[in-house]
Amino acid sequence: MTEAVPKLRLRGLHKSFGPKVVLDGVDLDVMPGESVVVIGGSGTGKSVMLKCILGLMRPDSGSIQVDGEEVVGISARERERVNHKFGMLFQGAALFDSLPVWENVAFGLIQGSRMPRKQAREKAIEKLLAVGLKEDVADLSPSELSGGMQKRVGLARAIADEPEIIFFDEPTTGLDPIMADVINDLIVKCVKDLGATTLSITHDMASASKIADRVAMLWQGRLIWVGPASEVFTSGNEYVDQFVHGRAQGPITMQVRK
Secondary structure, three states: OOOOOOOEEEEEEEEEEOOEEEEEEEEEEEOOOOEEEEEOOOOOOHHHHHHHHHOOOOOOEEEEEEOOEEOOOOOHHHHHHHHOOEEEEOOOOOOOOOOOHHHHHOHHHHHOOOOOHHHHHHHHHHHHHHOOOOHHHHHOOHHHOOHHHHHHHHHHHHHOOOOOEEEEEOOOOOOOHHHHHHHHHHHHHHHHHHOOEEEEEEOOHHHHHHHOOEEEEEEOOEEEEEEEHHHHHHOOOHHHHHHHHOOOOOOOOOOOOO
């Protein structure tokens, strides 16, 4: 029986900015249909790792494979082809204020896939319904929506082209606990319906616990623990324990000005 090829495979990923080392040899596999969440504090390199995978940054060294294909250093045309497999929910929803909701959802369909506008609008409304928004939201401006509704629109856009791999960047930031839980439930439902593979970054442990199959913790440029989501609160790793329980005392120290 052949072993499944990971949808995403990172090996020896390094990235520095001048003397500051941000990624110091990250190794991670994300298998087909799996949901992996990378946790860690602000400034630990989570977003840099994501940007390297998306091709927005080039790592100093290391390998990134998508479906077994090396993507570090590929041409712009090849990168565009690979990125068609991706969907993305940005941290602040990142909606275009100048476009109505439906065009935000359909942006990739129209600009990337060249879908006719009428068909793209129908697809956008279908995805809005999938995230619990009514059809009349389609013609509103993003500024007319609450934070939770904007996040739902962002999720609808992420799944609009029915991607194979979806990235979630701090999906619950700025939301109250109840709305955050609603978004987490929607993420789980939409990903299950699509059969997609997901990689998320967050510091929200309630979100990580709900959407992850496996959790990995990034600290000082390396993944110091990777394991089942069910074990993250009892990992036995002192860094993970301090982070997930939100303790000020422990091996992770914060610089505080006095």
